[in-house]
Amino acid sequence: MIPDELSWRARAPLPLPRGRPRGRWSAALAVAAALGWAVTGTGARPGALIAGRIGGVRLLRAFAHPDLAPAFLRLVGRAVVETVQISLSGLLFAVVLAVPAAVPLADNVGGPSLLRTAARMYAAALRGVPDLIWALLFVATIGPGPGAGTLAIGLHGGGVLARLGAEQLEAVDPAPxxxxxxxxxxxxxxxxxxxxxxxxxxxxxxxxxxxECNIRTSTVLGFVGAGGIGQELASSLRLLRYADLSTLVMAVLALMLVAAVLSRLARRWAGAAA
Structure with missing residues (x-):
């Protein structure tokens, strides 16, 4: 056999094992069936939007005329400030809870296996309970208000940061x-x-x-009484005050935009973004 033929055979791709295309088609059909079953079960169909068009039009008309009364704008401003306070306080508590677990969880730290197992269970327990459930528990324990939202975000965020922080530690250059x-x-x-x-x-x-996630989460947690602008949103929805709801939604969007810009600037300053 000549050398050129040998090199050609070495470069030639290996034939795929038989049965793999059939397996891929079966997997694709199984995924499609699961998605179709899920959509059918939830009733998420375009017809539902058409059936509710009257309420949607009423809501859109109210959104075009937000409530800009000075007294209500002051209320919105206080709710926005409270939301920011909840997000920052929750982040602080999450970091305090995450640091003791993130370092032992990282494989390249080489911690004792018993300590790593305990840290893994600790982080899984914190993030395994949704922040909404934590908020409900704290509202029932200490009462409604921003304190319940802060503790809920801190506990759930501590588990999330422990796991993701450990992955960041594991991704470093092993040579140093x-x-x-x-x-x-x-x-x-x-x-x-x-x-x-x-x-x-x-x-x-x-x-x-x-x-950024904390700001979005604190907005949702307000619907169960955990303070912030979400609590005002829930009140406006219950009372069908759509003009107030329009102002609050615009305030949430503005808050998220400012948070995204500040986060981007901070990433650049820290060297975490180009």
């Missing part, structure tokens, strides 16, 4: 980590000197993203 270990440094020194500094930009981006 091994170099520090060769000097005889222990786990804590290796994490502090080689792992965390490399992951600082990614961790900063993660914290800023979590803050």
């Amino acid at each position: 980590v091994e170099a520090i270990r060769l000097t005889g440094a222990g786990r804590f020194a290796t994490a502090a000197l080689a792992i965390v500094p490399q992951a600082a930009a990614g961790l900063t981006s993660l914290l800023l993203y979590q803050w």
Whole structure:
């Protein structure tokens, strides 16, 4: 066999095993059937929007005439400030809860297996309960208000940040980590000197993203009495005050836009975005 033929055979792609296309078609049909079953079960059909067109038109007309009375705008401003306070306080509590678990969870830290198992269970327990359920529990415990929303966001966010923070720590360049270990440094020194500094930009981006999520979440939690602008939204919906609802929705959109711009600027300053 001549060398050119050998090189051609080496470059030639290996034949796919038989039965794989049939398996892919079966998987695609199974996914399509599952999606069709889900859509049918929820009743999410265009006809539902057509049937509710009268209420939709009434809502859109009210949205075109928001309530801009000075007294109501002051109420909206206080609700926006409270939402920001909930998001920042919840982020602080989440970081306090996440740091003790994120470092042991990272594989490159090399923590004891028992500690890693405990940290994994701890983080899973925090993020396994939805923040809405946490809010309901805290509203029943300490009463309605921003305190319940802050604690709910902090607990759920602590579990999320622990898991995602550990992944950021694991994604660093292993060469500096091994170099520090060769000097005889222990786990804590290796994490502090080689792992965390490399992951600082990614961790900063993660914290800023979590803050944006906290603002959105605090808006939803207000519907169960956890304070913030969501509580005003729920009140306007119950009373069918669509003009007030229009003003509140615009305030939420403006708040999210400002948060996104600030987060982008902070990422650039921290070197986490180009």
